[in-house]
Amino acid sequence: MTAGEKETIYKLLKTVSDSINGYTQKSFDMAPPVFSDDETAVEASHEVQNNAQIPQNDSQVTEVQTKKPVPLEVIADKIYECRRCKLCQTRKNVVPGTGVLKPLVLVIGEGPGEEEDNQGLPFVGKAGQLLDKMLAAISLSRSQNCYIANVVKCRPPHNRDPLPEEISACISFLDAQISLLKPSMILLMGRVAAQSVLRTSSGINALRGNFSMYNGIPVMPTYHPSALLRDERLKAPAWQDLKAFRAKLLQLVPDYEKNFVK
Structure with missing residues (x-):
C-alpha cells in the first residue's frame, strides 16, 4: 500500500472515529502520523535485519504483495x-x-x-x-x-x-x-x-x-x-x-x- 492510500484511509477512519466519539480539542491538535510506502518499509527492514529472508521466486513475491488490506x-x-x-x-x-x-x-x-x-x-x-x-x-x-x-x-x-x-x-x-x-x-x-x-x-x-x-x-x-x-x-x-x-x-x-x- 502506498503512503497516499494509507493517508486516505487514516483520514476516513479519523472522521468516523471523531463522528462517533465526539470532536475534542485533542482531535484537532493531534498531528497526523507520517506514512511511507510498504515497499520502502520492506527495504528499510531488510537493511537493518541482515538475516531477513528474501523471497526466492515470483510466486513468493506475489504472495507478499497481495496481503494488503482493502x-x-x-x-x-x-x-x-x-x-x-x-x-x-x-x-x-x-x-x-x-x-x-x-x-x-x-x-x-x-x-x-x-x-x-x-x-x-x-x-x-x-x-x-x-x-x-x-x-x-x-x-x-x-x-x-x-x-x-x-x-x-x-x-x-x-x-x-x-x-x-x-x-x-x-x-x-x-x-x-x-x-x-x-x-x-x-x-x-x-x-x-x-x-x-x-x-x-x-x-x-x-x-x-x-x-x-x-x-x-x-x-x-x-x-x-x-x-x-x-x-x-x-x-x-x-x-x-x-x-x-x-x-x-x-x-x-x-x-x-x-x-x-x-
Whole structure:
C-alpha cells in the first residue's frame, strides 16, 4: 500500500472515529502520523535485519504483495467493532455492504432485515430478490457494476425504521464508503435512505424520480422494493424512475450496458 492510500484511509477512519466519539480539542491538535510506502518499509527492514529472508521466486513475491488490506475491509472492521448505538445489542451480524470495488452505481437502502441479519449481506430477502430484478432491467447488478449498502449496518428490531440517533451513529460509515467507492451515480431505495443521504425531511413521494447531487455525484431516490411488494400500484412509477436513472447513467457512461452480462 502506498503512503497516499494509507493517508486516505487514516483520514476516513479519523472522521468516523471523531463522528462517533465526539470532536475534542485533542482531535484537532493531534498531528497526523507520517506514512511511507510498504515497499520502502520492506527495504528499510531488510537493511537493518541482515538475516531477513528474501523471497526466492515470483510466486513468493506475489504472495507478499497481495496481503494488503482493502480500504473497504478496513472500514468494515470498524463497523464490526462498533458499539455506539443499541442496535449492536440485538444484531446477529453487521451488514457493511457487498458488490464490486469500483462500481458505476451505489445502491443504498435503509437497513438490514431478518435475512440480511442472518447472512451478513444486504438485500438478500424477498425485497433483495426484487431489487436484483429491478437493477437487471437497467443493466445493473451487484456482481458486475454495483455496490449495495445501507444507512445503518445493523438490523433494527422487528424491521422498524432506524431511529435518528441510530442513523447519526452510523452515517459516517456510509459517508466513508461513498468517498472510497466514488460511484458514477447513487440510487436511494426508500424514504429513510433518501432523507438520510440528502439530509432532508421531505417524503419519498416528493423526492422520488428527482435528481440531486452528493459531493458531485448524481443521486436519485425511488421506492424501496419492500414498498413495491406491499403495494403493486407503485411498480409503474418505480419503473419510470429506473428509466430516468438509466438515461442519466447513459449520459455519464454511454457504453456501460455493452459489458453487462444477463
